[in-house]
Amino acid sequence: MSDTQVGVLPKFHPLIKDYQAEVDTFLHKGLVRLFQEVEPVMIDFASKAETDNAQLLFFDAITQVQNLSEQVTDSFLTTLHKGFSAFSNCRPIEYPRPIIEAEDTSKIEIVENQDLEIHIAIQSMITRSKDKNHQALYQLGQRLAVIQQGKKLRDQDIPASPEHVSTTFQTASDLFGLEQKLLLILYVLFEKCVLKEIGTLYACINKMLSDAGIYPHLPPTITRYKDSSRSDGNGSAQDGESAQQQASQASSSSDLRTEPLTNEDFLVGKEVFNTILSMLTERRHADPRFRNHPEYAPDGNLEQLRSSPELVTAINQLHTPVEFDMGVYADTAADDLSPNDRSAAAIDYLQKRITSERENLFSELDENTIPTADLDTIELVGMLFEHVLDDPDLASLTKTVICHLHTPYLKVAIIDREFLTNPDHIARKLLNLVVNAGRRWVDENNVDAGIYHTMRDMIHSIMRDFKDDISLFDRCYSEFLDHLRALEHRTRLLEERTREATRGKDRLEYARLRADEIMHQHCDGVRFHPVLWQFLSVVWKNYMTLLLLRDQEIERRKEWRSVLMVINSVIKINNGYGDALTAQWLKHAWPRLRKNIESGLDFLGNTNPSEYVAFKKTIAELQQARQSEPSEKVVVRPVTETKKRKAKSAEAARSATLRKFLEQAQQTEIGTWFEFSEPDGSLRRVKLSWYSPVTNNHMFLDRFGSKAFVIPTDVLVQRLANGTAYTVEPNRFPFVDQALQKIYRLLRKE
Structure with a gap:
C-alpha cells in the first residue's frame, strides 16, 4: 500500500516550499556565522599548542x-532538501548514518571505537537542542502530521529537526578532511551558531503553519515527558542501574544514573532546618567563647555585627587557598601505606583542615562581629563537609578534592541561605552531583578512567574564581553534567560491547562443547585408527562447531544428517578394517562421502587440511587393500567437559551453608554491584554483567564498563561464604539532604 501513496495533498505543496525556504535562509545565515568564527577560534587553539606541528594543524584547518x-x-543544503522531498512523499528521511539514541544499546555495535567521541558529541548536541525546544518540536510534529494526512512522524522525520540538521552537517563537514579533534571544534561552533538559535526557526514555522489554519490553537502539551518509577533487580530504589526516573529528566538521553535521586524522606523542610539552627544556637549559648557575643551579652552592641555582604567581603580579603592541598596524597611516603591506613590518615588530615579553616575564619574576622545566624551557617556547612569524610562510598582521594569546596560553600551559604533550605538551589545541586559522581565514577586505583580529573578542574575553577557571583555554579553544574552524560554514554557502549564479546565467546564455547558431546555420543568406546580419529576429532568437529555457532537450530535441519552420516561412515570404515564387504561398500559410498566432506571443508574455508590429506591416503590404501591394521589405536572415552563442570558445581554445593550461597549466586540479577576484598585490604567495586549457564562463569565489569574479571560459580560461592565478596547497593540519594537528616538526629541526641 505504501507504494501507491502519492504524498501530501497538493494544496500543501506551497506551504512546504515556504517551510524549506525559511529553513534555507536560517541555516545559510548560521553557517556564515560559523565560518566567520573558525579563524579566531583556530588561532586561539594554535596559540595554546605545545608544538609547531600542532600549531600548523590549526592554521591548515583555517585554509581548508x-x-x-x-x-x-x-x-x-542539498542533502537537507532530500529530507523535505522524502517528507513530501510521505517517506521517512534517510540518513547516511543511523540515528542511535543514547539508550538504544541494541544498535550500538555499529558505532566504531574511533567514532565514539564524534557520536557522543553529535548525540549530545541533538539532545540539548531537543530538550530546549521540546514544546516547539511537539507542536511542529503535530502540525506536520496533518499535512501527511494524519500520519504520525518520528522526531527524526521532521524536516530540519535537530537530528536532521546535525547529522547532515556531520556528513557535509567530512568534505573538509579534518582530523577528529578539529571536527569536534566545528561541531561546537555549529551548536553555538545554529542549534542554540534554532528555536526561532521552529517558532517561525509553527506560526506559518498556524496562520495557514493547521491547528491554530494547539496547546504546548508534551506527551513524551512522563514520570516513571523502576526498581532494581533486588527491589531496591537505591540501585544506580535502574532507579526511578524523575519527571525533570524524563527524556532517555538525560536520565543519568549518576544524577542524584530525589526522595521525600530526604527532603529537609524548613521546620527541620530551623530546629537544627535552634539546637546549634543553644549549644553555642553554653560555649564560653561566645560569652561576649552581642546577641548573647545583656548589653551587647548589635551595631558591631557585620552584614552578609560585609562578611563575604571580609572572607574574600582573607588568605584562602586557590591551589590544592592534597595532604597525605602529596607525600610519597603514603605510597607505602596500606589502603586502609592511607584512607584513615587522609580523613584525619581533612578533619583537622576543615576545623582549622573554620577556626581561622572565626579568629581573623572576630567571631563576636559575626551574627549568630551566620555563625550557625558556618558551623552547619562545616558539619556538611565532615559528613563527606564519613561517606563510605567515596574514595579518600575524592574526599580530599571535594573538601576544597568548604570555604567557597561557606560564602555561598552566607550570601544565600536558601542553599541550606532549597533542594533546587544550584550550588546545592552541584554539591549533590559532585558527591554522587565521586561515588560512582572515581576509582582511586584508576583515576584516569572516570570523572576525577574533570571534577578536580571544576573544583579548582570554583576555588580560583568564586567571589560572590553564584551564577558560576550554574555554569559549572551544566558543564559537569555534560561530562557525566558523555561518560555514562561511553560506559554504556563499552558495557554492551563487552557483553556482546562475552556472549560470542560463550556461544563458541557452547558450540565446541556440543560438538564434542555429539562426537563422543557416536564414537564412545570405539577403538579408532589414529588417522581416522584425527580427521574426526579435529577437522570434522571444527566443521560441526562452526555449524552450531552459525545456526542454533542446525540439529533439526536436513544438513545435519549429512554431518552425522560422515561420522557414522568413518566409524563403519574403522570397524570394518580389512573386511572385504566394507571395502566393497566403501567403493560405492566413497564418492558421496567425499562430496559431503569436501562441502564441509569449503564451508570451513580450508579445502585440503593435512588431516584430510592423511585421511584420503588411508582410504585409498584401504581400497587397494594395501593398508594393514595399526597396532595402536585411539580409544574414545565418554567423559566430557560438561560433566566435569557439573561435578565441580556439585562439589561446591555439598554443605548446607554453601548451598545457601550457591542459591544467592544463582539468583543474583545482572546489574547487581559487588565489592571484593583484595589481599592488600582494598575493596574493588564491580558489577555483575553476564552469567553463562554453559561455562558456569560470572563476568564482572569495573565501574567504567571494562571487563574486570571472570570467575566460576564455585569460586564466587566460596568468596560469598568467607565474606570476601558481597553485594552492595549504590547510594544515589542527595548528599546534602541525607547529611542534614543525620546532623538533625545527632544534635537531638546531644
Missing part, C-alpha cells in the same frame, strides 16, 4: 575551511 566552505554549504 575557507576554501571549502561554499562547497560544504551547498552539500549541506
Whole structure:
C-alpha cells in the first residue's frame, strides 16, 4: 500500500516550499556565522599548542575551511532538501548514518571505537537542542502530521529537526578532511551558531503553519515527558542501574544514573532546618567563647555585627587557598601505606583542615562581629563537609578534592541561605552531583578512567574564581553534567560491547562443547585408527562447531544428517578394517562421502587440511587393500567437559551453608554491584554483567564498563561464604539532604 501513496495533498505543496525556504535562509545565515568564527577560534587553539606541528594543524584547518566552505554549504543544503522531498512523499528521511539514541544499546555495535567521541558529541548536541525546544518540536510534529494526512512522524522525520540538521552537517563537514579533534571544534561552533538559535526557526514555522489554519490553537502539551518509577533487580530504589526516573529528566538521553535521586524522606523542610539552627544556637549559648557575643551579652552592641555582604567581603580579603592541598596524597611516603591506613590518615588530615579553616575564619574576622545566624551557617556547612569524610562510598582521594569546596560553600551559604533550605538551589545541586559522581565514577586505583580529573578542574575553577557571583555554579553544574552524560554514554557502549564479546565467546564455547558431546555420543568406546580419529576429532568437529555457532537450530535441519552420516561412515570404515564387504561398500559410498566432506571443508574455508590429506591416503590404501591394521589405536572415552563442570558445581554445593550461597549466586540479577576484598585490604567495586549457564562463569565489569574479571560459580560461592565478596547497593540519594537528616538526629541526641 505504501507504494501507491502519492504524498501530501497538493494544496500543501506551497506551504512546504515556504517551510524549506525559511529553513534555507536560517541555516545559510548560521553557517556564515560559523565560518566567520573558525579563524579566531583556530588561532586561539594554535596559540595554546605545545608544538609547531600542532600549531600548523590549526592554521591548515583555517585554509581548508575557507576554501571549502561554499562547497560544504551547498552539500549541506542539498542533502537537507532530500529530507523535505522524502517528507513530501510521505517517506521517512534517510540518513547516511543511523540515528542511535543514547539508550538504544541494541544498535550500538555499529558505532566504531574511533567514532565514539564524534557520536557522543553529535548525540549530545541533538539532545540539548531537543530538550530546549521540546514544546516547539511537539507542536511542529503535530502540525506536520496533518499535512501527511494524519500520519504520525518520528522526531527524526521532521524536516530540519535537530537530528536532521546535525547529522547532515556531520556528513557535509567530512568534505573538509579534518582530523577528529578539529571536527569536534566545528561541531561546537555549529551548536553555538545554529542549534542554540534554532528555536526561532521552529517558532517561525509553527506560526506559518498556524496562520495557514493547521491547528491554530494547539496547546504546548508534551506527551513524551512522563514520570516513571523502576526498581532494581533486588527491589531496591537505591540501585544506580535502574532507579526511578524523575519527571525533570524524563527524556532517555538525560536520565543519568549518576544524577542524584530525589526522595521525600530526604527532603529537609524548613521546620527541620530551623530546629537544627535552634539546637546549634543553644549549644553555642553554653560555649564560653561566645560569652561576649552581642546577641548573647545583656548589653551587647548589635551595631558591631557585620552584614552578609560585609562578611563575604571580609572572607574574600582573607588568605584562602586557590591551589590544592592534597595532604597525605602529596607525600610519597603514603605510597607505602596500606589502603586502609592511607584512607584513615587522609580523613584525619581533612578533619583537622576543615576545623582549622573554620577556626581561622572565626579568629581573623572576630567571631563576636559575626551574627549568630551566620555563625550557625558556618558551623552547619562545616558539619556538611565532615559528613563527606564519613561517606563510605567515596574514595579518600575524592574526599580530599571535594573538601576544597568548604570555604567557597561557606560564602555561598552566607550570601544565600536558601542553599541550606532549597533542594533546587544550584550550588546545592552541584554539591549533590559532585558527591554522587565521586561515588560512582572515581576509582582511586584508576583515576584516569572516570570523572576525577574533570571534577578536580571544576573544583579548582570554583576555588580560583568564586567571589560572590553564584551564577558560576550554574555554569559549572551544566558543564559537569555534560561530562557525566558523555561518560555514562561511553560506559554504556563499552558495557554492551563487552557483553556482546562475552556472549560470542560463550556461544563458541557452547558450540565446541556440543560438538564434542555429539562426537563422543557416536564414537564412545570405539577403538579408532589414529588417522581416522584425527580427521574426526579435529577437522570434522571444527566443521560441526562452526555449524552450531552459525545456526542454533542446525540439529533439526536436513544438513545435519549429512554431518552425522560422515561420522557414522568413518566409524563403519574403522570397524570394518580389512573386511572385504566394507571395502566393497566403501567403493560405492566413497564418492558421496567425499562430496559431503569436501562441502564441509569449503564451508570451513580450508579445502585440503593435512588431516584430510592423511585421511584420503588411508582410504585409498584401504581400497587397494594395501593398508594393514595399526597396532595402536585411539580409544574414545565418554567423559566430557560438561560433566566435569557439573561435578565441580556439585562439589561446591555439598554443605548446607554453601548451598545457601550457591542459591544467592544463582539468583543474583545482572546489574547487581559487588565489592571484593583484595589481599592488600582494598575493596574493588564491580558489577555483575553476564552469567553463562554453559561455562558456569560470572563476568564482572569495573565501574567504567571494562571487563574486570571472570570467575566460576564455585569460586564466587566460596568468596560469598568467607565474606570476601558481597553485594552492595549504590547510594544515589542527595548528599546534602541525607547529611542534614543525620546532623538533625545527632544534635537531638546531644
